[in-house]
Amino acid sequence: MKPINHVAGTAIPFGAKNVDTDVIIPAHWLKTITREGLGKGAFEAIRAEEGNIFDTERNKGAPILIAGDNFGCGSSREHAAWALLDMGITCVIAPSFSDIFSGNAFKNGILTVVLPQEAIDRLLVVAVDQPIDVDLESQTVTTPFQDRFTFEIDPFRKHCLLGGLDEVGLTLSRDAAIKQHEAKIAADLPFLATASAA
Amino acid sequence: MTGPKTLYEKIWDAHTVESREDGTSLIWIDRHLVHEVTSPQAFEALRAAGRKVRRPDLTLAVPDHNLPTTARRDSAGHRIAIKDPQSAQQLAALEKNAPEFGIRLIGDADREQGIVHVVGPEQGFSLPGATIVCGDSHTACHGGLGALAFGIGTSEVEHVLATQTLQLKRSKTMEVRVEGELGAGVTAKDLVLHICGTLGASGGTGYVIEYTGSAIRGLSIEGRLTVSNMAIEHGARAGLIAPDEKTFAYVQGRPYAPKGADWDKAVAWWKSLATDPGATYDKVVVINAAEIAPTVTWGTSPEDTVAIGGVVPAPESFADPSKQEAARKSLAYMGLTPGQKMTDVEVQNVFIGSCTNSRIEDMRAAAAVVKGRRKADNVRWAIVVPGSGLVKEQAEAEGLDKIFIEAGLEWREPGCSACLAMNPDKVPSGERCASTSNRNFVGRQGPGARTHLVSPAMAAAAAVTGKLTDAREFLA
Numbered sequence: 166m167k168p169i170n171h172v173a174g175t176a177i178p179f180g181a182k183n184v185d186t187d188v189i190i191p192a193h194w195l196k197t198i199t200r201e202g203l204g205k206g207a208f209e210a211i212r213a214e215e216g217n218i219f220d221t222e223r224n225k226g227a228p229i230l231i232a233g234d235n236f237g238c239g240s241s242r243e244h245a246a247w248a249l250l251d252m253g254i255t256c257v258i259a260p261s262f263s264d265i266f267s268g269n270a271f272k273n274g275i276l277t278v279v280l281p282q283e284a285i286d287r288l289l290v291v292a293v294d295q296p297i298d299v300d301l302e303s304q305t306v307t308t309p310f311q312d313r314f315t316f317e318i319d320p321f322r323k324h325c326l327l328g329g330l331d332e333v334g335l336t337l338s339r340d341a342a343i344k345q346h347e348a349k350i351a352a353d354l355p356f357l358a359t360a361s362a363a
Numbered sequence: 364m365t366g367p368k369t370l371y372e373k374i375w376d377a378h379t380v381e382s383r384e385d386g387t388s389l390i391w392i393d394r395h396l397v398h399e400v401t402s403p404q405a406f407e408a409l410r411a412a413g414r415k416v417r418r419p420d421l422t423l424a425v426p427d428h429n430l431p432t433t434a435r436r437d438s439a440g441h442r443i444a445i446k447d448p449q450s451a452q453q454l455a456a457l458e459k460n461a462p463e464f465g466i467r468l469i470g471d472a473d474r475e476q477g478i479v480h481v482v483g484p485e486q487g488f489s490l491p492g493a494t495i496v497c498g499d500s501h502t503a504c505h506g507g508l509g510a511l512a513f514g515i516g517t518s519e520v521e522h523v524l525a526t527q528t529l530q531l532k533r534s535k536t537m538e539v540r541v542e543g544e545l546g547a548g549v550t551a552k553d554l555v556l557h558i559c560g561t562l563g564a565s566g567g568t569g570y571v572i573e574y575t576g577s578a579i580r581g582l583s584i585e586g587r588l589t590v591s592n593m594a595i596e597h598g599a600r601a602g603l604i605a606p607d608e609k610t611f612a613y614v615q616g617r618p619y620a621p622k623g624a625d626w627d628k629a630v631a632w633w634k635s636l637a638t639d640p641g642a643t644y645d646k647v648v649v650i651n652a653a654e655i656a657p658t659v660t661w662g663t664s665p666e667d668t669v670a671i672g673g674v675v676p677a678p679e680s681f682a683d684p685s686k687q688e689a690a691r692k693s694l695a696y697m698g699l700t701p702g703q704k705m706t707d708v709e710v711q712n713v714f715i716g717s718c719t720n721s722r723i724e725d726m727r728a729a730a731a732v733v734k735g736r737r738k739a740d741n742v743r744w745a746i747v748v749p750g751s752g753l754v755k756e757q758a759e760a761e762g763l764d765k766i767f768i769e770a771g772l773e774w775r776e777p778g779c780s781a782c783l784a785m786n787p788d789k790v791p792s793g794e795r796c797a798s799t800s801n802r803n804f805v806g807r808q809g810p811g812a813r814t815h816l817v818s819p820a821m822a823a824a825a826a827v828t829g830k831l832t833d834a835r836e837f838l839a
Contacts, residue, residue: 191784193785195428196429241498261568272518320385336522356626360423361420
């Protein structure tokens with residue numbers, strides 16, 4: 166995954182609450198066996214409407230999306246993260262995210278920023294005609310009007326995002342510890358250690 | 364960690380490979396279910412990196428999402444090709460990847476085939492106290508057995524395949540305690556829809572929920588799987604129900620279940636997993652089972668629930684302005700008017716199936732309602748889709764298929780079917796469906812489809828009357 170630190174530019178002032186993964190990418194787009202090209206299907210039902218927020222001259226290709234509470238709820242489909250990336254979105258700001266979506270976003274180098282609703286309300290106003298600036302290193306979101314919001318992020322995720330680290334590679338480097346646990350399970354919980362249909 | 368622990372904490376601790384100071388833990392995964400939709404890119408990534416599957420024996424692959432629920436083999440035993448080339452391609456990818464990486468595959472026409480979340484428990488592959496993952500959010504289902512089970516994305520599927528572990532942060536704990544007895548004709552599905560309405564679609568975000576209380580203990584294992592299945596619909600990463608004698612009786616003797624001395628050891632450990640007296644949860648919600656009526660949804664989020672005797676709510680009745688706006692949009696999409704009685708809402712489609720409600724008890728509950736009755740004329744399409752080939756066999760042995768067919772309902776082959784519009788079973792735009800599935804999202808059952816989530820008995824009642832109906836009217 167690509168390292169990410171600074172995301173600046175147009176932010177789509179979407180703001181909707183409980184945006185589920187079927188809205189982000191409907192199921193018929195999940196039949197692909199690759200990760201590419203899903204931007205076409207992103208927010209398909211909304212974008213079928215003339216003058217929708219995603220396809221205006223200004224918002225097309227914007228790197229930031231501002232959404233409402235519980236963004237990405239529903240399915241575990243990582244296609245939602247791939248679709249956003251393919252649209253050009255590398256940062257989503259919302260009051261909360263579904264657990265699975267935020268994990269999927271993280272694994273694809275998309276920064277999910279959690280800010281309180283008041284901050285979101287302010288950003289939704291500013292973003293209509295002004296750029297937004299998100300900085301991961303300093304954990305801040307700023308606007309041209311001296312707004313400055315700080316956000317929390319898990320230190321491990323921050324470290325991985327900044328370095329663009331491959332998590333599978335990181336875990337494989339812990340092989341000795343994994344082997345030790347595997348042996349412990351085999352000794353203590355043999356009924357879990359293997360799965361065979363005798 | 365010492366002192367009293369919750370069920371979640373006990374399973375977590377038993378599976379912790381190592382914990383880091385930043386709060387992330389490396390967690391061992393006991394069982395991994397794989398289906399055709401969320402796995403192709405994971406296998407491709409392994410291939411590209413030259414990585415192997417660490418423990419192919421702990422992984423089981425089953426196709427379910429794309430499969431048509433019509434016959435899959437002709438009379439000569441040859442495959443009937445899936446018409447949609449993309450669906451066929453995903454199935455072909457799983458059929459290639461599983462053997463290539465040494466993973467067992469239950470094939471599309473095997474008698475054990477079915478929805479992964481029905482197959483796992485049914486095969487005894489899913490066990491109490493185990494960590495179970497699958498690239499599908501309804502993996503929460505297996506928590507009904509007392510397993511820590513949750514959905515993961517494709518990158519995590521790849522991670523589990525390569526390492527048999529996941530990097531995770533411990534969730535907060537919530538107890539949802541349901542005390543008392545469910546009324547006659549009120550089912551596990553009504554209970555979980557009611558919980559969705561009470562907690563809201565994001566009320567469980569960041570939590571693992573343990574469902575406790577006499578009403579939960581009173582549920583069958585099928586009912587517990589239904590409740591835990593929808594933990595994700597109130598935002599929880601996983602649901603858990605403490606394993607008890609009912610659980611052990613359910614698991615014992617299944618193909619992958621432990622046997623002999625292992626079985627005794629397993630039961631002893633499972634008994635030790637119950638939340639200790641004095642252990643505390645980060646949040647507790649108490650629900651009175653007696654207050655729950657058969658429940659339906661009116662909107663496009665599983666939190667949009669109302670008792671069947673109720674009416675479509677007015678958007679202004681919600682305190683939160685963003686919920687008012689969401690409700691207005693939902694009602695426009697659903698074609699409903701505030702104040703309209705739910706029992707006046709006509710349906711053109713009925714879907715009985717999905718990982719939430721396609722086990723044998725669900726089939727029996729639906730059959731009991733339609734037995735000796737006929738599908739209403741305005742119901743264009745009513746299908747019953749058993750969750751697995753084994754559920755289908757059992758139902759047929761009990762004559763349930765004939766009851767459905769005589770009532771004018773179609774009896775299908777197992778699969779995800781009309782839950783999610785990835786296979787030929789779809790609800791047409793603008794039409795309504797009484798559905799036993801788990802999501803009423805915009806477009807979930809097909810573009811423009813209008814979904815009302817209900818229990819199997821309620822779906823069957825709607826098939827008979829052509830309207831959303833209180834199934835208790837059909838109780839003998």
